Amino acid sequence: MTTTALHDIAVRQIKGVSAPKQQELHAFGIVSVADLLEYFPFRYEDYRLRSLAEVKDGEKATVQGKIMSAPSLQRYGRGKSRLSCRAAVEHLLVTAVWFNRPFLQEQLMPGREITLTGKWDQHRRQLTVSDSEFPDKGTAKTGTLQPVYSVGGAITQAWMRKTIKQALDQYGAMIPEVLPHALTEKHKLIPGREAVMRMHLPDDVKAGQEARRRMAYEELFLFQLKLQAFRALTRDKMDGVAHTADNESIRSFVAGLPFELTGDQKKVINEIMYDMRQPSCMNRLLQGDVGAGKTVVAAVALYAAVKSGHQGALMVPTEILAEQHARTLERLLEPHGVQIGLLTGSLTDRKRRDVIAGLQMGLIDIVVGTHALIQEDVFFRSLGLVVTDEQHRFGVNQRSILRRKGMNPDVLTMTATPIPRTLAITAFGDMDVSTIRERPQGRKPIKTYWVKHDAMDRVLGFIRREVGEGRQAYVITPLIEESDKLDVQNAIDLHVQMQQAFPDLRVALLHGRLSASEKEAAMRSFAAGETHVLVATTVIEVGVDVPNATLMVIMDAERFGLSQLHQLRGRVGRAGYQSYCVLVADPKSETGQERMAVMTETDDGFEVARRDLELRGPGDFFGTKQSGLPDFKVADMAADFALLETARDDAAELVTRPDFWQLPEYAGLRLRLEREGIFQGDLLD
Incomplete structure (x- = not known):
């Protein structure tokens, strides 16, 4: 929004900001005048006068009236009070009630005009007052929309409103126009200065909406400009x-x-092979639902890298997944003479040294590993392709370190957290996006049921039925040990309960605090069919593949997010058998009930992702801190999706025009790109 000038002026320079208040503001991340002007309200209090006839029961409203009776004050408890009086509002006689404001008693004189803001109780004809004003004193808020800011400590709502208004009076004239004139004209956007003013002090709802649209577009455009320029x-x-x-x-x-291979897999392989043959770097996102066959696509790409005389690396978030991928690649690639290595934190020193030496000498063609791959002493003879699985599990720096172990290797990023394709293209503006939607042949849709805890006997019967037919079951719980804070089943107790319920079956336990060898033993036993029921935490969420497992029971399912529930469900249904997911939950929250409803309505990961985006918002959905997505102050990637696409198209078109890099009117935008490090060729992740 603002130029360096406002960023260089300390917030202390605003009239009324003392040294202690400055320190309080610093705690909110407000250091400069620009920071304060960009500290937008998250909602508005509506003080516009309304008729009681149009106010619904339980609604908050501002009305005008006349005091008709002397006030009555009741004190109770320690320092608590209830003040009330009768007031004529239009043709009604209503009771106005103030809690804990005894000082108003002397001002409530019969016959005096009063403006009341509060919650309307239609049945009692009572208004519980949150704010009141007297027109004979001159009204400050009546008839307006008042901004509501996130405040705390010594910073009150009233002080923040007053201080931001003072900042606008002092420095409003310095707010620059960031967007090129052609874009504000094209999209009929109000000027930047006016938008900032209206965000804080809208005259009416329409003015506030226009200001928000302008500021949201600006944020999205600047974000996209960085990606497209890169x-x-x-x-x-x-x-x-x-x-x-x-x-x-x-x-x-x-x-x-x-x-x-499915048609989608073949199409995606063609897209990847085209990119890999180009002299420039591939940076492609491969997304597909759980069990859609992304690993096989990665195997083809890694094979192509080896056939071209280079090496490949596949980085995954957990050791269990690394070991599983290594076995899969060995099965697919070793018959073709490709040597696979595994590098995880639990290897012995000797094995680790052997793998590192093999990579340096080129004896190992493809290495699968966890964060161990990015340690300083790991070198490659010729790294040509980097594949990261479940990329949101890795920080930006971790992915960059692996990439820098080669001379600009191609990068394929895989995720089983589907994102609506157009949103993925927009959010990951510097990446090409490939999508697999088709299920492999023979896979049946997973049937999902939601039951309450009192139906646990039926769930146990269901587990016994599936095991009786030669299948296996997972039982998932959110916690490892008992918690005083959360009333949830824990894995250790649940394991004991399952052993008692099924004394004739083999019941194993898997959680994150077991040693690597214990986890491996539990998974190997389950994968081999030696264990009938596996009680586990979400350590099995990603990638674990046991085709014979057909039943997923998730305890306290309301504790999980939608995408996580879908990932867990994806651990079954990986062969031709009919598979089931049972959600055991008594959700009291509306969000929890919505999650259960979505899970039972669809097993399409893209639809689940869309609903998850609506319920959680993009910050949680993408993992803002790790994905490189900014924490937008105004824009919302779900609600402002159309605006996001428009901003992307505008930015992409602008950076291809020679005049953008030359004309003075774009100098401010070029300066921003310079500050972002775009011209140094820094890799975005």
């Missing part, structure tokens, strides 16, 4: 690895797979 200047011109694997060898490898 792409235009850096990524598409960065010398990368031009892979030379021929079509015939790739086709032969695919033909030798023990299953037929």
